[in-house]
Amino acid sequence: MSETNPLVDHLEQVEDVGGAAQPLLQVVGLTKHFPVRGDLFSPRKTVRAVDNVSFSIAKGETVGIVGESGCGKSTTARLLMHLMKRDAGDIVYDGMQVGPALSLRALRRGMQMVFQDSYASLNPRLTIEESVAFGPKVHGMADAAARKLARELLGKVGLRPETFANRYPHEISGGQRQRVNIARALALSPRLVILDEAVSALDKSVEAQVLNLLADLKREFGLTYLFISHDLNVVRYISDRVLVMYLGEVVELGPVDKVWDQPSHPYTQALLAAMPSSDPDNRTETPPISGDPPNPIDPPSGCRFHTRCPFAEPLCANATPKLSDVDTMGHQAACYMAIAGSGHSRAPANKNEMGATAA
């Protein structure tokens, strides 16, 4: 991970305070409930969009978040950016929380986000050069310097500045717009970039180009990524570790190869089984899980997946299983089948059998 920014004139990266051992981002018990206005005769209800989510991201790592629509992926991203107030939980950036030690402005220098909708996330009234230069100007860069930086960054993301700098967002393609959004995020010299479905709206060939670009930029600028997507292939390609979310909770996390090869939570297993196969002789004939996810206004008791889980037993509805180690490699799952001695009939009897049930 290089500490030198290759751009000539740029904002200094927010200082690495904690050193390499300090995780860049630690999230503990992050919770966001949205109130839903009940009608005259029914009480107020809440949507539990994000419920007690904890994870950490090491410096230089790429962490993926996967899950189906509405599982709280994007809400998590917005909470991390402090674009939304959280109800509970701590967000620790390089050992510091927003407060006296770390201003909100400094946090936003150190953490940037690329949105899914490449068109809506660019101001239609500004040229792409102006859009990229806006952030540095907010942080005190002179107009000319900011524009120069913007042009340089456009070059870095593969857009010739002399061709593109003065164009408006509607004059360029979706892939090009997403490159502009990436340049805009990089303009503040962040260390963490949150990519919220950043490639999901692009067609496959463009998606591949942008993924390669992201990998190149990560190396060049020493970035750390939080990569949110519903596309499992993409997540596997780009991530080091992965979080699987279901109805606002983390159900499984671990190194991406471990999770893909030995998924321990039945939801993860179902997600992976639902991936279309490229082999015509190996088609998925039956849906791995049926039904829609339950309404997050009224999530099921206990393990939230028990209503759709083929292995559900009475104890699953009683109490929520905690994230527990599946192995010593940091692979964790929130399922009684992965917890030795939990009482589930498929749970390993002792620690030696761990992981065997999932196969």
Added chain:
Amino acid sequence: MAVMSDTALQAAPITKARGYWATVGRRIVRDKVSMVCAFILVLIFASALLAPWLGLADPYQGSMIRRLRHIGTPNYPLGTDELGRDMLARLIYGGRLSLIIGILPVIFAFVIGTSLGLVAGYVGGRLNTAIMRTVDVFYAFPSVLLAIAISGALGAGIVNSIVSLTIVFVPQITRVAESVTTGVRNMDFVEAARASGAGPFTIMRVHMLGNVLGPIFVYATGLISVSMILAAGLSFLGLGTKPPEPEWGLMLNTLRTAIYINPWVAALPGVMIFAVSICFNLLSDGMRSAMDIRN
């Protein structure tokens, strides 16, 4: 990956981007309807401004023996009014007051209403409620009645009628501004601007204003004709312009009695109000499509 080489980067000239308004200007010049309307408006404005130097008859000098001459009478190309005054001179001189009363309140209301609506729409919450509910109070009265009430309370006079018309238009523009702002504020580029650490005023100035101004502007230009007609009503009630001052609305009212004797002359001030209104409307329509640079 196609990352540009350093030499290509250095070769890139640092030219200033062609501004948004320059683009809009180029587009509107190409629009024929807008250009015709702009030409007519310039003609009316210029003649009103230069009235004393155009060699016109005295707009105040009447005569009992040449009342209500028809259009085309020698020396009186547009006839005479009910007191025998030259209509051409009165129409041109009348433009001075009518345009001021028609446009100034809209400009004032545009500035105030856009600011209020932008703040209400962007900040939201309690401030929005406070501003918008106050605005609703004004909405409870028909605009004519409100203008009469405020004008009556302030006393007769041109300045007071401008003030009262401004107060009438502020709520309407505020409401349009608020609804447009609310729509823009939820877009991702505003979130992205917040995420880059910008404060609310920078975001409003750089990211909101340019995106909300177009629709508000178009709505406001449509109010110019309403303003001229309301001003005419105030004059009729003795709250605005007073005779013998030439002003289109007032002229329309005083010529009203002559409509069975000489309808064409009586209609002339109305034709002027109509021409100015329609030109403003078409021009603002042209502006709106020119400002929508996505097409």
